[in-house]
Amino acid sequence: MEKFDPLAHFTITDNALSFGDFDLNDIFQLGYTTPLYIYSKNIIKNKIYMLRNLLSPEFKIYYSIKANPFQDIVNYLHQYVDGFDVSSIRELDLALSTGIPGNNICYTGPGKSETELEAAIKSNAIISAESKLEIEKIIQLGSSLNITPRILIRVNPNYTQRRAGMKMASGSSPFGIDAESVPDIIRWIENTKLLLEGFHVYTGSQILDADAINDGQYNTFKLLKELSNICVQTVNIVNVGGGFGIPYFCKHRPLDITSVTENLNNLLSEINSGKFSTGLHTVIELGRYIVGESGVYICKVIDKKISRGKTYLITDGGMHHHLAASGNLGQKVRKNFPIYVANKITSHNTEKVTVTGKLCTPLDILADDVLLSKSVVGDYIAIMNSGAYCLSASPINFLSHPVAQEVLL
Ligand SMILES: Cc1ncc(COP(=O)(O)O)c(C=O)c1O
Numbered sequence: 001m002e003k004f005d006p007l008a009h010f011t012i013t014d015n016a017l018s019f020g021d022f023d024l025n026d027i028f029q030l031g032y033t034t035p036l037y038i039y040s041k042n043i044i045k046n047k048i049y050m051l052r053n054l055l056s057p058e059f060k061i062y063y064s065i066k067a068n069p070f071q072d073i074v075n076y077l078h079q080y081v082d083g084f085d086v087s088s089i090r091e092l093d094l095a096l097s098t099g100i101p102g103n104n105i106c107y108t109g110p111g112k113s114e115t116e117l118e119a120a121i122k123s124n125a126i127i128s129a130e131s132k133l134e135i136e137k138i139i140q141l142g143s144s145l146n147i148t149p150r151i152l153i154r155v156n157p158n159y160t161q162r163r164a165g166m167k168m169a170s171g172s173s174p175f176g177i178d179a180e181s182v183p184d185i186i187r188w189i190e191n192t193k194l195l196l197e198g199f200h201v202y203t204g205s206q207i208l209d210a211d212a213i214n215d216g217q218y219n220t221f222k223l224l225k226e227l228s229n230i231c232v233q234t235v236n237i238v239n240v241g242g243g244f245g246i247p248y249f250c251k252h253r254p255l256d257i258t259s260v261t262e263n264l265n266n267l268l269s270e271i272n273s274g275k276f277s278t279g280l281h282t283v284i285e286l287g288r289y290i291v292g293e294s295g296v297y298i299c300k301v302i303d304k305k306i307s308r309g310k311t312y313l314i315t316d317g318g319m320h321h322h323l324a325a326s327g328n329l330g331q332k333v334r335k336n337f338p339i340y341v342a343n344k345i346t347s348h349n350t351e352k353v354t355v356t357g358k359l360c361t362p363l364d365i366l367a368d369d370v371l372l373s374k375s376v377v378g379d380y381i382a383i384m385n386s387g388a389y390c391l392s393a394s395p396i397n398f399l400s401h402p403v404a405q406e407v408l409l
Contacts, residue, residue, distance in 0.1 A: 002254050004247040006338035006384040007345070009043045009293055016343045017296065017382050019409045024298070024342060024380060027407065034300040034380065035317035035404040039068075039387055041076060043294035048080040051286075054261035056268055060283045062106060062239075065091040067287025067388040068295070072408040074098060077290070085285040089119050096123055106239060106283065108154065108200065110174050117141050121149045126237065128154045128200040130176055132185060139192050148193055152200040152239060153186070155179050155227070159219045163212035164204025164243060175202070179223060183230050190232055198281075199224055202241035206288060210256035213243065214263040221267040228275035237281045238271075240264075244289035248385055249335045255289075288388040295387025297322050297404070298342055299366075301379045302358065311353045313372075315381055318357015319364045321404040323394040325383050326357070326365055336367040342382035347373035355381055359399050 011018050019027070019040055027038065051061055060082035065074060074084070074094050083104035084095035095105050102124030107116070110130045117134075118141050120127050129135045129151045142149040154176035156169050168175055177185060182199075189196045201220045207213050220240050228235040247254050268282055299317025306312070319326035327334035339355065341347070351374045357364040366383060375381075396403050 004250060004252050004254060007340075009040070009046075010296075012345050015346050017340065017345055019296075022409050027409070030407075032405050032407055034298055035315075035321055036298045037070075037321075037386060037391055037404055037406040038296050038298060039070065039073060039291070039406070039408045040294045041408055043387075044073070044076065044291055045080060047290050047293075048077075050257065051261070054258060055284075056265045058268060058280070058282055059264065060281050062104075062283050062285040063290055064242075064285050064287030065094055066392075068291045068390075069094055069392050070406050070408065071097075072406075073291060076408060081290075083283065085287075086125070089116055092116075092119055092123060092125065103150070106152070106200070106285065108202075114141065118145065121145055121147050124150070126150050126152055126197055128152045128239065130154050130174075132177065132181075135185070135189065135194070139194055143193055148195050150195045150197050152198050152237060153177055153182055153196065153227075154200040154202070155182055155223065157201055157203065157219065157223055159203075159216070159223075161203035161207065161212065161216045161243065163207055163209040165206025165245060167204045168243075169201065169203040176200070179227075182227055186227070186230050196231065196233065198235040198237035198239070199227055200239040200241075202239075202243070202285070204243045206245040207243045208245040208247065208252055208255050210259040210263075213255075213260050216243075217260075217263060217267055221271055225271065231275055234277040235275055235280065236277045237283065238276075239283040239285060242284045242286040242289065244286055246288055246292040246385060246388075248337060292388035293385055295385070295390060296342075297325070297383040297386040297390065299357070299381050299383075301375055301377050301381060304375070304377055310369075311351060313353050313355045313375060313381065315355060315357060315366065317366065317381075317404065318359045318401075319361075319366075319394065320357070320359060320396055320398045320401060321394050322366065322383060322386060322390050324390055325367070325386070326363060330363055334365070334368065336370050337386070338384040339367045339370055339372065340382045340384070341373040341375045342380035344373035344375065344379065349374045351375075358401065 078098035
């Protein structure tokens with residue numbers, strides 16, 4: 001099985017991390033300063049190319065903006081993906097600002113307000129409806145706007161997604177409508193002014209086990225076939241989620257993407273019959289898998305000190321920019337993200353250190369007891385795999401320090 005190498009997608013020039021044609025000095029000369037997120041266009045592009053090569057062309061790849069809403073990334077991805085998955089008006093606006101047509105946007109998420117639903121309907125986005133009450137609101141808004149809204153029913157399946165870092169379906173759930181209640185909803189919708197385009201199932205995030213994804217997808221396709229047979233109209237869209245994970249820690253192994261895509265291709269070839277339209281759009285929506293490995297968080301060593309035998313590197317960054325690396329506000333088992341001294345990557349002169357941010361809380365640890373190249377004040381720390389759920393998923397207002405800069409190179 002392939003080993004996890006956090007530097008595999010990067011080049012090292014003169015013992016320092018570099019990003020395509022840019023080394024750190026070039027980037028600072030462009031006017032950027034630490035703390036800084038650097039994202040690599042090449043890594044993002046290669047991920048999409050790989051998926052396109054492996055997946056049947058019938059699959060539509062959507063980017064889930066929640067993974068990283070940096071405008072330059074969303075703009076860049078517009079040329080490579082078929083659509084966007086959004087969950088707020090801001091994300092909808094980001095998607096629309098790329099010029100993508102509304103019908104290539106899927107608006108998902110529980111608790112959508114009337115303002116959000118109205119914005120989604122007006123922009124012709126497909127709304128993934130999460131409850132019966134939400135569908136009633138969509139019908140009302142559609143008739144007052146004189147637009148026929150287009151929806152998917154988000155289904156909460158009755159099977160569990162094994163091995164998900166975060167399970168998002170089965171059992172009792174705020175997400176979607178329980179599978180057993182969906183047949184009645186389908187029949188009810190038939191007499192309303194609503195276009196039921198199809199179904200959406202999203203079972204979980206950060207899954208590294210290909211067999212677990214394959215089992216989940218087998219169950220999803222089976223469920224979708226059953227539900228489609230209840231529909232009077234043909235089903236035009238099925239959004240089968242994704243949840244493809246990336247390795248973060250040394251015991252992780254990269255996802256066997258060949259196995260996952262082969263399974264999806266097989267399942268799709270079986271679905272091309274029955275109540276599905278011939279031009280069925282089969283969407284997989286991915287966030288972390290597309291952008292997660294493209295990002296590096298860079299912060300500068302501001303102070304170095306020894307306290308009762310332990311060496312601390314205190315940086316100008318912290319958990320307010322990178323909550324995930326700090327352990328998500330005291331997560332039970334805290335693990336270190338892959339971390340390096342960015343300007344001394346391959347040095348053999350190492351030391352054990354704890355890297356902190358500049359916040360006044362003991363939770364502000366970026367790496368605890370790690371072996372790093374020996375560093376001095378002014379050196380740069382690089383936290384790898386920081387492209388997804390990092391800056392936008394961090395408490396940026398905590399202590400009111402400036403927000404980290406971001407650049408896509
Ligand atoms: C409905 C839905 N779709 C897509 C995603 C993106 O997931 P990931 O980043 O794991 O690909 C999420 C994440 O929570 C989600 O809730």
